[in-house]
Amino acid sequence: MKQRDIPAKRAKLLAALPPLDLILRGSLLHRTIRHKKGCQKCALGGGHPADILTIGYPGGRTKQFSIRPELKPQVTQWLHNYQQLKAKLEAICEINHAFLRPDD
Numbered sequence: 001m002k003q004r005d006i007p008a009k010r011a012k013l014l015a016a017l018p019p020l021d022l023i024l025r026g027s028l029l030h031r032t033i034r035h036k037k038g039c040q041k042c043a044l045g046g047g048h049p050a051d052i053l054t055i056g057y058p059g060g061r062t063k064q065f066s067i068r069p070e071l072k073p074q075v076t077q078w079l080h081n082y083q084q085l086k087a088k089l090e091a092i093c094e095i096n097h098a099f100l101r102p103d104d
Contacts, residue, residue, distance in 0.1 A: 001098045010095050013088050023085055024078035026055040028067070051075075 001009070032047035041048065051067040053075060067075050 006095055006099045013092050017088055018081035018084050022078055023082040025082050026053050
């Protein structure tokens with residue numbers, strides 16, 4: 001990659017970043033919750049379907065949040081935005097590495 005091409009490539013990636021206020025890190029899981037006592041549905045083996053947002057933290061700690069069904073599309077989009085942002089940041093870093101190297 002030529003040094004003169006780097007600013008334009010970097011600007012193109014920056015322009016394509018998702019909105020930074022609409023990102024969310026984690027994983028969306030679909031689980032079935034079963035109560036041990038007092039629930040007829042669980043006693044029959046059905047359980048309650050639930051969408052769970054799981055977020056990992058250093059030291060092996062995790063946090064889990066139940067997601068209401070009407071928020072699932074929004075959470076899915078925010079997770080996708082985070083993945084896009086992460087990929088574009090990696091690409092920008094690679095371009096910056098190329099900037100530090102002399103022309104081929």
